[in-house]
Amino acid sequence: MFQRIAIVASLFLATPALAQFPAAKHGGGELTHVKGVPVLTVRGTPAEIGEQFGVLAGKNAPGLNRLQSQFLKDAQLEDGFGALKVLARRLKANMPKDYVTELETAAKAGSLDLDTLLFADSVYDLSSGMGCATVVVEKSRSATGQPLFGRNFDWIPTEGIPEHTLVVVWKPTGKHAFATVTVAPLTGVISGMNDAGLCCTINEILLKQSKDKADFNWAGVPMILAFRRVLEECATVSEAEKLLKGMKRTTAACLTVCDTAGGAVFEITPKSPEVRSAVNGVTCCTNHFCCDSLCVGKKCARLPTLLKFQDGEEKIAAADVFARLHEVNQGRKTLQAMVFEPATRTLHLKLGDLKEPATAKEAVTLELGKVFKN
Numbered sequence: 001m002f003q004r005i006a007i008v009a010s011l012f013l014a015t016p017a018l019a020q021f022p023a024a025k026h027g028g029g030e031l032t033h034v035k036g037v038p039v040l041t042v043r044g045t046p047a048e049i050g051e052q053f054g055v056l057a058g059k060n061a062p063g064l065n066r067l068q069s070q071f072l073k074d075a076q077l078e079d080g081f082g083a084l085k086v087l088a089r090r091l092k093a094n095m096p097k098d099y100v101t102e103l104e105t106a107a108k109a110g111s112l113d114l115d116t117l118l119f120a121d122s123v124y125d126l127s128s129g130m131g132c133a134t135v136v137v138e139k140s141r142s143a144t145g146q147p148l149f150g151r152n153f154d155w156i157p158t159e160g161i162p163e164h165t166l167v168v169v170w171k172p173t174g175k176h177a178f179a180t181v182t183v184a185p186l187t188g189v190i191s192g193m194n195d196a197g198l199c200c201t202i203n204e205i206l207l208k209q210s211k212d213k214a215d216f217n218w219a220g221v222p223m224i225l226a227f228r229r230v231l232e233e234c235a236t237v238s239e240a241e242k243l244l245k246g247m248k249r250t251t252a253a254c255l256t257v258c259d260t261a262g263g264a265v266f267e268i269t270p271k272s273p274e275v276r277s278a279v280n281g282v283t284c285c286t287n288h289f290c291c292d293s294l295c296v297g298k299k300c301a302r303l304p305t306l307l308k309f310q311d312g313e314e315k316i317a318a319a320d321v322f323a324r325l326h327e328v329n330q331g332r333k334t335l336q337a338m339v340f341e342p343a344t345r346t347l348h349l350k351l352g353d354l355k356e357p358a359t360a361k362e363a364v365t366l367e368l369g370k371v372f373k374n
Helices: 046-059 064-074 081-092 097-109 114-120 223-233 237-245 303-311 318-327 368-373
Strands: 024-026 029-034 037-044 133-137 148-154 165-172 178-183 191-194 199-204 253-258 263-268 274-276 282-285 334-341 346-351 364-367
Touching: 024 046, 029 046, 037 046, 046 097, 046 165, 081 114, 097 114, 133 199, 133 253, 133 263, 133 303, 133 318, 148 199, 148 253, 148 318, 165 346, 165 368, 178 223, 178 334, 178 346, 178 368, 191 223, 191 334, 199 223, 223 237, 223 253, 237 253, 237 263, 253 282, 263 282, 282 303, 303 318, 318 334, 318 346, 346 368, 364 368
Parallel strands: 037 165
Antiparallel strands: 024 029, 029 037, 133 148, 133 282, 148 334, 165 178, 178 191, 191 199, 199 253, 253 263, 263 274, 334 346, 346 364
């Protein structure tokens, strides 16, 4: 078994202090800065999107090579990177053809190493280090009467990540438009929402933490690309469940999903996904399985703090979700914090700076529904 190796300016309400990608346009794509947040819009065919992404998020990035080198050092993967590139090429055969076209075009247009891009979109499958915490508040417990979906993204606090953090609005021809909160040059989905209001975020789970003892599936789709398919092809939680059940999956993960009606946690292994629903109007997830068929022990110190939401009857607002997420922050590792409002296609976003957690920052609000329609 392979284990993972140890329109716009008026829509934003606050300004995080982050260095920037340079503003630029290329083809149908544009990168602009709004209240301190880099926002990249790419649109068209896979080749067109790849070219736009390669130039605007690759060639024009503050220093991808330095970021990669520092990340490998921090993750203690320097000596094994040659092997990781070989493994990423192996997973390339399972990537959707549109994504391969996009990556190959991005590499050429952005003067980027294709192996670097392949590893970036296989980073979840081939390494570890993501923490994360998620909370879904159902309509019955929400102060707005509509679902709320909160999320901390915790990862290795590598120097350069804040400078390469951006919001990407994807408008692929013939598919759902969607937005991701990401780190260049990743093109898969770690956190995002589409034009139907469907949101999803990933939480890391190691294969050894699964009771079903599944092996790594080398015929599977890399996880963050599989989750990109969810946002491109699905409009509801039930559609996402059907898609994931019919897809070959490489490894273990939790995918928290939420649409305009409510949410759930998909506890995923290469063998089968399990679905976990709300308790008293709230669903929580950190970094272990909770379903009886998969759980091997609940040892996360952060989960009990999140589960306090399930004990009460009070109405919960976005500010309450952020406050609870701040209680479970992991310091410099908490690189992003966000609350999605699926019904209104709204994203409230906080970005960290490696000095203090993202949850300590002011939120930026983006009305994604207007962006998708523009």
